[in-house]
Amino acid sequence: MLHKNPLLFRLMTAFLVMGVLLSACATPTTEAPKPTEAPKATAAPAATAAPTAAPTAIPLTRGKGGTLKILYWQAPTILNRHLAVGTKDADSSRLVLEPLAAFGPDAKPVAVLAAEVPTLDNGGVSKDLMTITWKLKQGVKWSDGSDFSADDVVFTYDYASNKDTAATTAANYNNIAKVEALDKNTVKVTWKSPNPSYYVAFVASGGAIIQKKQFADWVGAKAKDAPGNLKPIGTGPYKIREFKPGDVVVYDMNENYRDPTKPFFKEVQFKGGGDATTAARAVFQTGDFDYAWNLQIEAAVLAQLITTGGKGEHVAVPSNSIERIMVNFANPDPALGDKRSEPDQKHPFLSDLKVRQAFAMAVDRKTIAEQLYGPQGKATCNYIVGAADVTSTNTDKMDVCTYNIDKANALLEEAGWKKGADGIRAKGNVKMSVVFQTSVNAARQKQQEIVKAGWEKIGVKVELKAIPATVYFDSSAAQPDNINHFYADFQMYANSVAPPERTPDLELWTTPFIAQKANQWRLTNLNRYSNPEFDKLFDQYLKEIDPVKRAALVIKLNDFLIADVALIPLVARAGPNSGRAKDLKGVLPNAWDSEMWNIADWSK
Amino acid sequence: MRTYILRRVLTAIPTLFIISIVIFTILAAAPGDPLSQLALNPEVPPEVRENLRRALGLDDPWHIRYIKWVWSMAKGEFGYSFSSHIPVVELVKQRLPNTLAVVGIAYLIAALFALPIGVLSAVRQYSFFDQAATTFAFIGVCAPTFFTGLLFILIFSVKLQWFPFIYDTTLKIEDFDSLLKQIKQSIMPISVLALFQMGQLTRFTRASVLENLPMDYVRTAWAKGLPERAVVFRHVFPNSLIPVVTLIALSIPNIFAGAIITEQIFRVNGIGELLITSTLNNDTPVVMGLTFIYSVLVVLFNLVADIIYGFLDPRIAYE
Numbered sequence: 001m002l003h004k005n006p007l008l009f010r011l012m013t014a015f016l017v018m019g020v021l022l023s024a025c026a027t028p029t030t031e032a033p034k035p036t037e038a039p040k041a042t043a044a045p046a047a048t049a050a051p052t053a054a055p056t057a058i059p060l061t062r063g064k065g066g067t068l069k070i071l072y073w074q075a076p077t078i079l080n081r082h083l084a085v086g087t088k089d090a091d092s093s094r095l096v097l098e099p100l101a102a103f104g105p106d107a108k109p110v111a112v113l114a115a116e117v118p119t120l121d122n123g124g125v126s127k128d129l130m131t132i133t134w135k136l137k138q139g140v141k142w143s144d145g146s147d148f149s150a151d152d153v154v155f156t157y158d159y160a161s162n163k164d165t166a167a168t169t170a171a172n173y174n175n176i177a178k179v180e181a182l183d184k185n186t187v188k189v190t191w192k193s194p195n196p197s198y199y200v201a202f203v204a205s206g207g208a209i210i211q212k213k214q215f216a217d218w219v220g221a222k223a224k225d226a227p228g229n230l231k232p233i234g235t236g237p238y239k240i241r242e243f244k245p246g247d248v249v250v251y252d253m254n255e256n257y258r259d260p261t262k263p264f265f266k267e268v269q270f271k272g273g274g275d276a277t278t279a280a281r282a283v284f285q286t287g288d289f290d291y292a293w294n295l296q297i298e299a300a301v302l303a304q305l306i307t308t309g310g311k312g313e314h315v316a317v318p319s320n321s322i323e324r325i326m327v328n329f330a331n332p333d334p335a336l337g338d339k340r341s342e343p344d345q346k347h348p349f350l351s352d353l354k355v356r357q358a359f360a361m362a363v364d365r366k367t368i369a370e371q372l373y374g375p376q377g378k379a380t381c382n383y384i385v386g387a388a389d390v391t392s393t394n395t396d397k398m399d400v401c402t403y404n405i406d407k408a409n410a411l412l413e414e415a416g417w418k419k420g421a422d423g424i425r426a427k428g429n430v431k432m433s434v435v436f437q438t439s440v441n442a443a444r445q446k447q448q449e450i451v452k453a454g455w456e457k458i459g460v461k462v463e464l465k466a467i468p469a470t471v472y473f474d475s476s477a478a479q480p481d482n483i484n485h486f487y488a489d490f491q492m493y494a495n496s497v498a499p500p501e502r503t504p505d506l507e508l509w510t511t512p513f514i515a516q517k518a519n520q521w522r523l524t525n526l527n528r529y530s531n532p533e534f535d536k537l538f539d540q541y542l543k544e545i546d547p548v549k550r551a552a553l554v555i556k557l558n559d560f561l562i563a564d565v566a567l568i569p570l571v572a573r574a575g576p577n578s579g580r581a582k583d584l585k586g587v588l589p590n591a592w593d594s595e596m597w598n599i600a601d602w603s604k
Numbered sequence: 605m606r607t608y609i610l611r612r613v614l615t616a617i618p619t620l621f622i623i624s625i626v627i628f629t630i631l632a633a634a635p636g637d638p639l640s641q642l643a644l645n646p647e648v649p650p651e652v653r654e655n656l657r658r659a660l661g662l663d664d665p666w667h668i669r670y671i672k673w674v675w676s677m678a679k680g681e682f683g684y685s686f687s688s689h690i691p692v693v694e695l696v697k698q699r700l701p702n703t704l705a706v707v708g709i710a711y712l713i714a715a716l717f718a719l720p721i722g723v724l725s726a727v728r729q730y731s732f733f734d735q736a737a738t739t740f741a742f743i744g745v746c747a748p749t750f751f752t753g754l755l756f757i758l759i760f761s762v763k764l765q766w767f768p769f770i771y772d773t774t775l776k777i778e779d780f781d782s783l784l785k786q787i788k789q790s791i792m793p794i795s796v797l798a799l800f801q802m803g804q805l806t807r808f809t810r811a812s813v814l815e816n817l818p819m820d821y822v823r824t825a826w827a828k829g830l831p832e833r834a835v836v837f838r839h840v841f842p843n844s845l846i847p848v849v850t851l852i853a854l855s856i857p858n859i860f861a862g863a864i865i866t867e868q869i870f871r872v873n874g875i876g877e878l879l880i881t882s883t884l885n886n887d888t889p890v891v892m893g894l895t896f897i898y899s900v901l902v903v904l905f906n907l908v909a910d911i912i913y914g915f916l917d918p919r920i921a922y923e
Contacts, residue, residue, distance in 0.1 A: 072769070075873065075881070077687035086641045098842055166659030168642060206647055224689040226661070242774065244698050246881060247873035271770065273871040273881070278757065283769055284730035285762050289770070405705055436804045470886055473644065474637035475653060483633075485645070496645045504646040522650045 018442075055399060056145040060264045060603050063253050068265040068584075068602065070291040073279045075272020077245045080229040081208035082160045082167040087496070087594075089294070091207045092249050092270050094596040096143070096234035100134050100153070100187075100422045101199065103592035105317070107387035107500040109199050111136055113148070113209060113235060115185075118198075120547075129194040129545050134202065136185040142211050142257040143239040150181035153202060155212035164220035169206035171504075176201060180230030190454070196545045197501045204499045204593045209235070224327040237263035237600035247272060257600070264603035272582050276533035277301070283579040284309035290581040291604075294596070295427075296444065299374025312579045318378045319575025319591030320385050320505075325363065325436075325451065325568040327356060330528040332435070332487050343514050343528040350429045350489060354415040356565035359490075360400040361408040365570045372443050372450075379572040384558040385499050389551040392558045400565055408458045425459040433461035440467040451492075479521040484521035486528075497575050502554050502593050503542070509561060510535050529566050605914070611909070616851075616903045623899045624677075627892055628670050637884035638686045660686055673892060682896065683889030685726040685882070695878060702773050703862040703874030706790060710797035710861050715852060718899030721864075722809025726817065727836055737806060742804025747798050753869040756792045767792050771872040797863055808851055812844040819843075846916055853909035857901035861894075868882070875919045 006033045008268040077085070083129040084090045100114040109117045114133040116122020125132050160166055177190045179201075189201060201207065205436040211233045218226035231240050235258075238251035249270040253263050271289070280290040284305045295302060295314070297524045308315055331345040339345050345437035369379035381401035382392050395401050417425040417432055425432040428552035436451065445466055452462040467481050467487060472481050472493075483491055495505070507513055513534075515523045537560060561567060575591025586601040639656055642648040655665055661672065681691035681895035688695070725734040735904050769786050777783050807916040816822060817840060825835045862876025871877075875894065913920045 077685070078689065083689070085639065163655060164659070166656045168648055168652065168656065170655070171647060171649050204738055221659070225686075229689060244773065244873070245685070245690065245695060246878060247698070247773055269772075269774070271772075271871065273873050274770070274868060277768065281757070281762060286765060286769070350835045364843050429744070470636040470640050470884065473640035474635060474886075475639065475643050476637055479635055479637070483634070493644060504649065522654065524650065 009043065046288050060261045060349055060601070062257075062261055062263065063266045064328040065265040065604050067269055067403075070268065070270045071274075071279050071292040072270065072272045073274050073276050073292075073294070075246045076209075076249055076270065077250065078229050079240065079243060080226070081205065081494050082165070082169045082210065084157075084168060084231055087294075088272060090501065091594050091596045092238070093208060093234075093266060094205065094594040095238040095251055095270070095599050096232055096236045096240060097208035097210060098234065098236045099204055099209065100136070100202040102597045103204050103499055103590065105590045105592070107590055107592045109203060111137075111141060116551075120507045128197065129191070129196055131188055131190045133196050134187045134189070136141070136187065137258065138185060139191055140258050141231050142213075142235055143254040143256055144211075144233050144591075145256055146211075146213065148209075148211075148235050149184050150187045152209055152212045153187045154179050154181050155200070155216065159210065159215055159219050159223070162220050162223075165223040169208075170201050171437045172203075172206040176555045177301060177540045179360070184444055194545055196547070196550055197503055198457045200499070200501055201246075205299065205318065205598075206499075207360070214567075238268050241267075259600065260551050268599075272338070277305075280579055281309070283312040283581060285311060287311040287543065287581060290584045291587070292579045294577055295579055296376070296443070298576065299372060299376065302376070303374060307502070308543065312581050315576050315578045315580050315587055315589045315595075316375050316574035317576065317589045317591050318385060318499045318572040320500070321494050321497045321573040321591075322380065322383060322385060322569050322576065323377070323447070323571040323573055324383070325490050325492050325570065326483075326527050327359075327488070327529075327565060327567060328486050328489050328491075328527060329530070330486075332489060334487075338517070340599075341528070343516050343530065345529070347489070348425070349417070349432060350441075352415055352507055354392040355410050355417070357400050358408040358411040358415075358458055359455065359460075360402045360412070360565045360568045361402065361516055362458045363451055363568050364454050366403065367445050368450050369571045371572070372446055373571055374507055375574070376577050377573045380569055380572040381562060381566060382558055382572075383561050383569055384502060386554075389548075390500075390554040390558075392555045392583040394555070394559050394560075395562045398559075398563060400562065405457050412458060419459045424440055424461045431461065432459065433463070435463045435465055435487075436492070437465040438492040439474075440466045441469065447492065466527065475522075477522070482521075483526055484515050484525050486515075491526075492575055494569075495592060497573075506538055506541065506554070509566060510558075527566060529562065531560075531566075534560055534564075534566075609700045609911070612907050612910075616907070618858040620896075621905060624674065624896060627672075627895050627899070628666075628673065631888050632666050632669070634683055634888075640886065645829075655799075656897035665738065673889070673914070677756055677893075677896065682893035685890050686887045687885060696875065696894070696897065699785050699862070699873065699875045700781035700860070702771070702872050703860065703867070703876065706793045706867070706872045706874065707797060707859050707863050707876075710794045710863075711801055711855065713794065713798045714801035714805055717798075718807055721802075721807045721849070722806045722848075723813050723836065723841060725806065725810040727832075729814065734810075737754070740805040743805040744799045744801075745807070747800075747805075749800055749865045750869060752799060753792075753866055753877050756796060757869070760792060762884070768893050771870050773873055793866050795871055798871075799865050805848070805851065806921075809844065809848050811816060812847050813840055816840045816844045840917060844915060849912050849916065853912065854902075856905050857898055860901055861898050872889065 003245055009544050017455040068335050072088050074086060076088045078089050079093045081090055081093040082095050098112050100112060101109040101117050104110040113115050113136055115137050118134055128176045137151060142148055151318040157179040160167040169487045173196060175192050177192045177396045179189050182188050198558055205427055214233050215226060223273050230243050237254055237257050239254045240249060241252045243325050251268040253266055276296050280295045280297055282289040283292040306381055327350055329347055330341045330343050331347050332341045334340060336345060375604060381395040384392055417427045419424050436448060438448060448464045452464060453475055455462050471479060471481050472483060477483055480487055483493060509529050511530040513523045513525035514528050515521045515526050541557060544553055576589045576595040578595060580587050583604050588598050590597055639653050642653055680693060683694050685689055685695060721737050725737045728734055762767045769792060772790050775782060775786055777786050822840060825839045830875045831922040834882050864876035864880050867877040868880060869873045879894050
């Protein structure tokens with residue numbers, strides 16, 4: 001019958017041809033990955049969530065493993081660390097590009113490309129804190145076989161500090177007078193003024209050294225067009241075989257890597273996309289992947305995935321990423337028009353310390369941490385969380401850090417705020433009614449509810465506002481809903497995980513940094529917090545060059561902010577908050593550097 | 605016919621020009637900042653962000669940005685991505701094979717199954733087969749892909765462990781083993797999409813055939829004593845195809861646009877996934893480029909559908 005109908009026949013042929021075309025297109029043009037099933041150890045040691053055995057204890061042998069499969073639910077888009085925008089880019093480039101020194105899990109520097117970490121004691125850092133001299137490891141080669149030298153380090157400085165390059169790491173190279181190669185293996189950095197935070201340039205994630213040969217022609221405005229941005233040559237344990245921006249990176253082991261026993265895996269697949277929950281499933285339940293990044297999932301769901309799956313472990317340590325409620329010291333009343341949230345408009349009640357204390361006491365951070373974060377965060381009342389020497393132990397004893405509704409109510413009574421017929425406190429014709437904003441995020445909305453319940457118990461009317469993250473964190477002057485304009489009484493967010501250097505976190509509470517209309521809301525003191533005493537203490541910190549006294553000052557500054565309720569810290573979020581396969585060894589969670597910082601030591 | 609096509613192509617030019625202005629204006633007016641990921645990073649102070657903004661050309665006035673964009677489209681680059689700094693067309697080239705391999709095949713399968721099922725449903729109206737097909741079609745239409753996708757993952761990946769649910773875009777088919785792998789990883793995303801598409805198409809075909817069955821020419825065909833197969837396939841089917849062809853032709857641009865949700869769930873990083881992540885990251889050049897390419901395809905396939913009408917029905921003639 002069919003052949004009698006030419007039309008139908010033609011249609012069917014067309015379908016067939018289309019089918020052939022489509023399946024032809026389906027063939028990606030890349031080399032096939034090697035078999036992914038690495039022989040699994042029959043009796044895997046009962047691993048715990050704690051750091052696995054020290055890397056040196058594992059007999060690694062180069063290329064013995066098959067494919068290491070890493071899953072990020074955000075996909076890398078560029079592999080040149082200096083142009084990277086997100087963690088996904090920084091982490092995926094870390095397999096290839098290395099700094100002179102990394103930060104270890106204890107927030108102390110560890111030599112990577114440097115032969116040793118320069119210190120005051122070994123003379124690497126000059127007594128006047130004007131110079132630091134890095135001795136480089138001998139015989140290090142780039143993955144293309146050429147020699148790594150001090151020139152590459154100097155070039156990296158020239159590249160990243162060039163304003164037209166528009167490097168995202170530019171701030172790491174501030175305050176430097178010159179960087180010079182004393183010989184093939186020695187680099188000397190001279191600062192413009194004594195610099196007590198000397199482990200910033202060339203250290204940790206932003207310190208990635210790029211190859212001069214590859215990028216010499218691509219400094220300045222041309223930087224973004226460099227082909228090397230998608231395929232940088234590095235000194236790291238792996239080299240890039242194939243990169244599809246926004247999708248996947250495939251790496252081969254680097255035969256020129258300096259340690260002949262590393263890396264263990266022949267190949268690494270760094271896949272991106274999807275969502276955190278299915279990423280967790282891929283590691284904990286199906287075992288399709290060996291490592292999954294940033295599993296921001298509700299605590300109960302995560303726990304269930306881990307226990308029912310049984311194929312992986314959660315990798316997490318508290319970091320200096322602090323989920324906090326910021327207090328507006330200026331008046332955000334819309335009736336003020338252009339003067340809204342300007343620093344000269346005092347907040348009608350939040351400028352009163354007693355009121356702020358009451359708000360702080362009515363926040364139940366323990367419930368938030370335990371119910372919403374679980375292993376993914378720890379309740380904290382500190383603003384600065386870091387190594388033991390800079391982390392305050394005084395705040396736990398403070399009244400403002402203890403959840404106490406009765407005391408909070410008493411404080412408000414004392415301050416003259418009386419409950420009206422509707423249960424809302426008022427003083428004169430001012431009602432205690434606040435707007436509390438944050439970004440759209442399931443966990444944050446639940447946090448808002450818990451905070452709201454507490455504040456309602458002390459007679460405050462709370463209006464919650466949730467703003468899409470891209471708007472909330474959009475720093476442009478034309479965006480009134482962003483955190484910079486702060487058109488609310490309270491706002492909640494967390495800073496991202498960063499190296500242990502404290503100055504940027506502290507300076508944003510000083511008066512010269514107040515964000516306001518006059519500076520297009522560009523500066524970082526979003527709370528419009530201004531306290532001459534704090535400013536004086538901060539100046540003292542900046543001038544202090546003795547490391548021990550400096551650390552003590554960090555604690556003092558932290559305690560000052562907490563006692564003055566400049567902010568209400570809630571949770572120290574887990575730095576890496578990832579999942580790893582049970583048989584994956586060598587993963588050392590580290591909140592101070594990229595979680596790929598010791599990828600060379602990973603094995604099975 | 606030729607003058608007709610020429611006229612349609614010429615009218616497409618101002619249409620696309622207006623579309624480009626609309627796309628540009630909407631995205632320029634939309635809130636969002638491609639650098640918002642850096643907003644909370646203490647390592648990236650505001651002056652560095654300002655500098656980046658300037659380097660990306662975000663500070664230029666809107667008409668300059670529009671002209672730059674049109675110029676880059678004229679060069680065939682369709683703009684540069686803010687995040688990877690490569691032409692949008694390069695990104696599309698990398699993504700298209702994934703999208704075609706999954707979304708394309710899903711549409712093909714849907715069409716191959718839906719047409720015969722639809723015809724049979726109509727011819728045997730209210731039979732058991734029709735009832736079953738109808739139920740099936742309604743499930744397909746009503747169950748959203750994010751639901752069926754997750755359901756499939758839970759059943760076939762987590763419980764039964766038959767198929768992987770993360771699509772490997774680096775897989776190259778070179779022997780039987782890799783072909784098997786490709787089939788295994790494609791089954792879930794393709795069936796999710798095909799199920800959805802099939803439901804719609806089955807209903808459409810059925811309705812269209814039902815409309816034609818009581819027509820006079822069909823009665824004539826029966827009266828001539830033709831067997832059922834001849835009546836249905838030679839007379840009814842081609843005539844019922846007109847609305848179905850419209851549906852298929854107009855959904856071909858959708859194939860190229862990818863399937864946003866399904867691609868996201870199974871990490872088939874195709875065009876749809878590119879569109880959604882670029883939107884979320886405010887990578888506006890990519891969003892503009894993709895939307896514009898999609899507009900071109902819609903305009904093009906509208907024309908194709910019109911031409912096929914003339915081919916299917918001689919009464920429709922263009923001059």
